[in-house]
Amino acid sequence: MKSWKKIVGVACTAVFMTSVVAGCGGDKKKDAANSNEIVIGAAFELTGGVANYGKSTLSGVKMAVDEVNKAGGINGKKIKLVESDTKSEPSEAGNAVTKLVTKDKAVAIIGPATSGSVAAASQIVTDNKIPLMAPVATAENITVKDGKTKPFIFRACFIDPFQGQIMAEFANKTLKVKNVAILYDSSSEYSKGLTAVFTKTLEKNGGKVVASEAFLAKDVDFKASLTKIKATNPEAIYVPAYYEEVAKIIKQAREIGLTCPMLGSDGWDSPKLAEIAGPAALNGTYFCSAYSAQDQEPSVQKFIKNYKAMFNAEPDNFAIHGYDAAMIVIEAIKRAGTTDGVKVAAEMAKTKDLQVATGKVTYDDKHNPISGAVIIELKDGVQTFKEKITL
Amino acid sequence: MDMGSFLHQFVQQLINGVSLGSIYALIALGYTMIYGIIKLINFAHGDIYMLGAYFGFVATTMLGLSFLPALVFAMAAAAVAGIVIERVAYRPMRNAPRIAILITAIGVSFFLEYGMILIATPQPRTFPAVFDATVYNVAGLVINSQQIVILGSALVLMAALTYIVNHTKAGKAMRAVSFDMDAAQLMGINIDKVISMTFALGSSLAAAAGVLVSIYYNSIDPLMGMMPGMKAFVAAVLGGIGIIPGAMLGGIIMGVVEAMVSGFFSSTFRDAAAFGILILILLYKPSGLLGKNIREKV
Numbered sequence: 001m002k003s004w005k006k007i008v009g010v011a012c013t014a015v016f017m018t019s020v021v022a023g024c025g026g027d028k029k030k031d032a033a034n035s036n037e038i039v040i041g042a043a044f045e046l047t048g049g050v051a052n053y054g055k056s057t058l059s060g061v062k063m064a065v066d067e068v069n070k071a072g073g074i075n076g077k078k079i080k081l082v083e084s085d086t087k088s089e090p091s092e093a094g095n096a097v098t099k100l101v102t103k104d105k106a107v108a109i110i111g112p113a114t115s116g117s118v119a120a121a122s123q124i125v126t127d128n129k130i131p132l133m134a135p136v137a138t139a140e141n142i143t144v145k146d147g148k149t150k151p152f153i154f155r156a157c158f159i160d161p162f163q164g165q166i167m168a169e170f171a172n173k174t175l176k177v178k179n180v181a182i183l184y185d186s187s188s189e190y191s192k193g194l195t196a197v198f199t200k201t202l203e204k205n206g207g208k209v210v211a212s213e214a215f216l217a218k219d220v221d222f223k224a225s226l227t228k229i230k231a232t233n234p235e236a237i238y239v240p241a242y243y244e245e246v247a248k249i250i251k252q253a254r255e256i257g258l259t260c261p262m263l264g265s266d267g268w269d270s271p272k273l274a275e276i277a278g279p280a281a282l283n284g285t286y287f288c289s290a291y292s293a294q295d296q297e298p299s300v301q302k303f304i305k306n307y308k309a310m311f312n313a314e315p316d317n318f319a320i321h322g323y324d325a326a327m328i329v330i331e332a333i334k335r336a337g338t339t340d341g342v343k344v345a346a347e348m349a350k351t352k353d354l355q356v357a358t359g360k361v362t363y364d365d366k367h368n369p370i371s372g373a374v375i376i377e378l379k380d381g382v383q384t385f386k387e388k389i390t391l
Numbered sequence: 392m393d394m395g396s397f398l399h400q401f402v403q404q405l406i407n408g409v410s411l412g413s414i415y416a417l418i419a420l421g422y423t424m425i426y427g428i429i430k431l432i433n434f435a436h437g438d439i440y441m442l443g444a445y446f447g448f449v450a451t452t453m454l455g456l457s458f459l460p461a462l463v464f465a466m467a468a469a470a471v472a473g474i475v476i477e478r479v480a481y482r483p484m485r486n487a488p489r490i491a492i493l494i495t496a497i498g499v500s501f502f503l504e505y506g507m508i509l510i511a512t513p514q515p516r517t518f519p520a521v522f523d524a525t526v527y528n529v530a531g532l533v534i535n536s537q538q539i540v541i542l543g544s545a546l547v548l549m550a551a552l553t554y555i556v557n558h559t560k561a562g563k564a565m566r567a568v569s570f571d572m573d574a575a576q577l578m579g580i581n582i583d584k585v586i587s588m589t590f591a592l593g594s595s596l597a598a599a600a601g602v603l604v605s606i607y608y609n610s611i612d613p614l615m616g617m618m619p620g621m622k623a624f625v626a627a628v629l630g631g632i633g634i635i636p637g638a639m640l641g642g643i644i645m646g647v648v649e650a651m652v653s654g655f656f657s658s659t660f661r662d663a664a665a666f667g668i669l670i671l672i673l674l675y676k677p678s679g680l681l682g683k684n685i686r687e688k689v
Contacts, residue, residue: 216662224654225653225654227407247609
């Protein structure tokens, strides 16, 4: 009697277990086959120190998704954009992307904005075989590991070495300066990477780095370092960092009487820069960017017009790259004809002469688009197109 | 570097260091006063400094006040906040073990930081320029009018505090409570009132530091109190925790050491130097520079 009960019990459990397992499998299949939606995950810095970047980039992504959905979606299926906040912290970026991949079943991830956060998310998408498109992450090493291209990581912008090189060329050819001081953020890969390439290019062109000082993100007082830099009489100062600290650095540099030109990177691109530093302090400062609203290229001007119509605001560098990033992903899913991560990633790598907002995109073998850069001068706090440099 | 330019650099870094140090000193004063009275390291003190900066922001942008009224407003509002925090979070714990109240302080700190993120968003805000920064050039040395205002305000506030503690009846009560709480109570001193007043004074000094720093650096954010709070704690320990002149001395020394390390060695070692001081002082003179070595009676 007892053993009979046991057998029934085991049998019931077994039946129950199989049905659960089968149920799961069945549901998943149904999801992929019958759903009229394609889920794309957007993991961005919506709060925190660099929320400006995340929000702008996301607006560009939204605009692209909106355009494609209005035109009928991807092969008849509508795109559903699921957002997730990385709180401007790499550790949170990992969580946000994990959620998008496992819970929301995103077929591709767009974002985060900063390189550190992309690096943190890259192992997660690789393990899950889901492509990740970083719209504005410029660190060289995010798409390569040990000399090999990471199969699932892509970007829509130029890379750091290129920015550092452009700025060093600009210092040498246009400003004709030789002795340059550097003030960089030693807690940021981005800042260190730019510093290395800038130094190399400057020295190759016969220039000299007269001082190289470091600070940490969130620092507020830079007078000690700036006083030290001032004593070396630099002709220009290179500050490859993010706007929050840069604004304070420029303000304090001008206060202690450092009047030489200051050069920077695309991390400067924010209206907060002029608010915190004050417009007058920004005269004689230049930064490198992938985009200028004064660029007369038709695709750029069309993007600006549509963006203004949708958001009633001026697009920035982040927005246009967010748009490009989404377009590259969407076109790849279209060409692949499936949402299988491996196939979509393969199609993304084959992107060639695709017309997007900043121009035509072709990928090199390291998943980097081939493009140029513009130098922007800040005149009384207003961004003005200085020149376009291609190497 | 030749001697002349070395001296010039040295004096300039000294100016930078003293103006930074006077901020640390203002925050350290609150730490030290509260420790002196109820033997609590109030880890939420750095966040009161942040709160003060936000009160100053509200006063200048929404109420349209000028510098001095805004400063007074922020100090008064922070004093109220300090009293409320003591009443709600610390008073119920007064007879609890020391570790419990310390952990409560950490909890209050997180509550203030993330509560402010909830209310004001984590975005940094631009603090309005309430007065212009004139730059004075004296014999090649650069001094900013804001630095002078910071230093001046810090000195005035420290003088006022010293007067209150040493020459008023309330100050006498504070000293008595600090010396022996039970005996003070037996002499008819209302301990709750004295502790509330200590929190009010300490918090208003932190708020003053918050407003001064915001004017100087032009930006505020909800986590701005973390690092200055830690540095001020080191300053208070350096000078001898519980001793008011010690906090001032400790703050100024911290600021100058940071400026000198950045100026003559490398800015990467700046924070290491600041916290290295804490380790050294704890190893060799745990009672602090101005502290007396009191034997504990068994």
